[in-house]
Amino acid sequence: MTNRNKLTILAIFVGGLLLLASQTFYVIGQTEQAVIVQLGKVVRVVNAPGRGDGPGLKVKIPLSESVIRFDKRNQMLEATQEEILTGNKERLMVDAFLRYRVKNPYLFYTALGDGTNGQRRLEQRLNAALRQALGTADSEDIISTRRSELMGVIRNNLARQAASSRLGIEVIDVRIKRADLPLANQNAVYERMKTARQQQSTRIRAEGDQKALEILGTATGEAERIRGEADAERARLFAESFGKDPAFAGFYRSMRAYETSLGQGDATLVLSPDSEFFRYFGRGGGE
Template sequence: MSRPAPWLLYAILAIVAAILAANTFFVVDQRQEAIVLRLGQPVRVIHAPREAGGAGLNFKTPFLENVVTLDRRNQAMEADQEEIVTGDQERLVVDAFLRYRISDPLQYYRTLHDEHTAQDRLERLVNSSLRQILGASTTDDIISGKREVLMAQSRADVAKRAKESQLGIDIIDLRMKRVDLPTANQASVYTRMQTNRQQAAAQYRAEGEQKKREIMAAADKEVTITLAKASEEGAETRGQGDAQRTRIFAQAFGKDPSFAAFYRSMQAYEAGLGQGDTTLVLSPDSAFFKYFEQGPNAGAGPATRR
């Protein structure tokens, strides 16, 4: 019986070595973490944040252990559209997305096993939380008024539920991507919102008109008081001026009675004839015209006419 050729033996040894190496050594990427399973049970984690061992070349017991890799980066999940009944009995269709990361790979694998199961479980948590949080809020709050506050409450609620369920996951963020009205409800909701805005605008206009009337009434009152005070002060000032004028005239008339008579006659002429359209029927020798005939000395005594 002939012996096998040496090259055939070397080839068999090389194949056995390659199979053994393939089942012993494995590489963990920087973006991954690996769970080593022994007979289907997880025994250790490689390149996890809190575990020994790092990325790169690693080894396992051949044929007894196998490796499951998980993504250690932040992951995104988009939840299916969910129809929610709000606190004011309106229906809304909500699209939400979630960002999370694996914080405990062993717990994650024991509870969820794979990414598909994890996303299915998280989607149910998100939808349940949104129905609870948004169902107690009004449509206006969800659309604009308190959207950020409601999302923060939902995010905290989902994080709490994930921790209580021991999913091995940290919730990073939860957002509503879109909030729409069901097609059948859009017209009625838009009409109601328009009516509410018109009522609010009418109320603001009424309050503004009332405020305007109050301001105008206060201003009119202030003007009336100011005018009354000014009129009173003016009358008092005019009275003082008239008294002063009368006193000065009295002193001046007492010193020269003829000049006083002449001055009063000039004032009478100005008042009676100043307009140019006055008709007087008087006797030619009337005292009213004595200064026209005799001049300023008409009322003076003999000493004055000299």
């Protein structure tokens, strides 16, 4: 046997050993977890949460067993743009994404398949949840006012589905990136939103004006009541004082008469000098 033949045989032998080694040994990283599948069935799970076997070099049966890897970190699934009919029969073009984490690779694989198939089936579930939640909401709510609330509803629905269907995932978040009207509908919907806002503003202003009138009426009534009580108290005090001192009562009434008659500016009185009206004008007037 020539040296060349020996080298060829050696190369084939070494190559066979390397191929056998590649089919026998595999490495699982810190951020990875895996299921080992044999003839379509999961025979064991590697480096999953709560398991003692950690990452590192592992051994499998050559050619018979295959390794299906899953990332242990948070994953983001961006759904393709979906056209959704809203509760008020408007069509919206919705872009959304799902953030999740594979917590049980065995359940994930048995329910959804490997990574590629699992992503596709999760996207189908996400789109179904979007249609269910947004199909009962008005387009205005989706575009502006209730978007955060609706995203929470979708996330909770998906989380319940994941638990009941044993998908082996934790639903972390669902976000609607965009919710746009088709160009043909945009102007009509925005005009309707503008009109609704104007009507709401008018209603709030009218309610405020009515409330102000009610407060003013209440305050005016209270002021009249207090003024009436004060006048009554003053009259009572005057009557009490007049009863005790008739001379002062006569003097006070005369002063009020002078004020009323002479305080008009251009008023003219024609009276006799010895009239009772001038009783208190004299030096010795009065009692």
